[in-house]
Structure formats: structure tokens, C-alpha cells
Amino acid sequence: MAKDQKTNVMRKLDGMKIQYQEHYYTDTGAVNGVEVARVLGENADRVFKTLVTVGKSGNHYVYLVPVSAELDLKKAASAVGEKAVSMIKSKELLGLTGYVHGGCSPIGMKKFFRTTIDVSAQNFDTIYFSGGKIGFQVQLSLEDLAKVIKFEFADLKTSSAK
Numbered sequence: 001m002a003k004d005q006k007t008n009v010m011r012k013l014d015g016m017k018i019q020y021q022e023h024y025y026t027d028t029g030a031v032n033g034v035e036v037a038r039v040l041g042e043n044a045d046r047v048f049k050t051l052v053t054v055g056k057s058g059n060h061y062v063y064l065v066p067v068s069a070e071l072d073l074k075k076a077a078s079a080v081g082e083k084a085v086s087m088i089k090s091k092e093l094l095g096l097t098g099y100v101h102g103g104c105s106p107i108g109m110k111k112f113f114r115t116t117i118d119v120s121a122q123n124f125d126t127i128y129f130s131g132g133k134i135g136f137q138v139q140l141s142l143e144d145l146a147k148v149i150k151f152e153f154a155d156l157k158t159s160s161a162k
Contacts, residue, residue: 008098009107009132018144023128026135031102033067040128040137044068045120047128047137050104052097052113055082060096062106062115064129069118069157079116079154105132107148115151117142122153 006014013020028039037044048064051071055061061080065071077085090101097109106115106129121127121142131138145151 005133005136007105007132007136009105009130009138010136012108012148013138013140016148018140018147020138020140020144021126022131023137023139024135025137036137037067037128042128046124046126048117048121050106050130052088052093052104053085054088055080055085057082060088060113061085062109062113063156064106064115064117064121064127064151065156066118066120069120071156072158075154075156076116079152079156080114099130099132100134103130103132103134103136105130105138106145106151107138108132112149115149116154116156117151118156119153120157 025039030036030039033049037047045066047067051063053061128137128139
């Protein structure tokens with residue numbers, strides 16, 4: 001059933017004629033990123049979660065980090081020139097981005113926010129991230145992602161992360 005559905009992320013990529021692979025895990029019971037990576041048969045370092053923060057300035061920022069890692073808020077703030085950033089509350093996510101917790105994608109948010117991807121993404125030909133709906137992942141190259149959104153790289157993971 002899910003394979004017949006397209007998310008807004010997929011429609012946007014299709015419209016721009018950007019190559020990607022779609023992956024579904026709707027019927028698997030996977031509830032966190034590491035479980036999603038396992039269901040997809042992928043290294044958890046190659047599957048990224050999309051996190052939305054707010055800085056002391058009131059500006060919002062998007063970060064992509066491997067599902068096996070945690071976002072280091074000090075490194076995240078430093079990467080965007082903020083004194084500090086904090087995670088937004090889950091209840092604010094839908095109104096701000098158009099996405100729900102667990103289905104947030106860096107592509108197709110209501111408004112574009114400055115986006116930073118952990119440098120470890122550069123170790124892979126393609127990365128996985130949310131297709132914009134729980135149960136949907138897209139896989140594409142960083143070169144193709146750069147055709148859709150602007151982003152920069154920084155070291156964003158906590159040092160205790162695997």
C-alpha cells in the first residue's frame with residue numbers, strides 16, 4: 001500500500017527530475033532511527049535524522065545527524081554563529097515545518113531554514129533521510145540534495161556518540 005503513495009518530498013524530487021530511491025518501513029514497527037536503519041539493512045551512520053532547533057536570536061535551524069548519534073547543541077550553535085540553540089518542542093514542529101515528529105524532512109518545509117549536515121555524510125555516496133512522512137525514507141546523493149536545498153557541513157555529533 002505505501003509503495004503506491006508519494007510524499008511531498010518525493011513529488012518535489014520528481015518535479016525537479018532528481019534521482020532518488022524511496023524506501024518504506026510502514027509495516028515494520030520501527031519507531032526510532034536505529035530501528036529504521038536496521039529494517040532498511042543499512043549502517044545507522046548512513047541514515048540521518050532531521051532536527052529543528054531555535055537559536056538565542058529566535059532564528060530556526062535544521063540539522064541532519066546520523067540516527068546513531070546525538071546532536072551536540074554547542075557544536076550546532078557554533079556552526080551557525082549562535083550563542084546557543086535548543087531543540088524546538090514537538091508540538092511546535094507541525095506548525096513551523098509542516099511535518100510531524102518522526103517524519104520531518106529537510107526538503108519541503110513550509111519555510112526554508114538554514115541547514116547543516118554532519119560532516120560524516122561525506123563518507124557516503126548517498127544518504128537516507130525522512131521522505132516527509134513516518135514510514136517513508138528517501139536516499140540520494142549530497143550532490144543531488146544540493147540541487148534542492150542549500151546546506152553546509154559541520155561536525156555536529158556529541159563526542160560520546162558511536
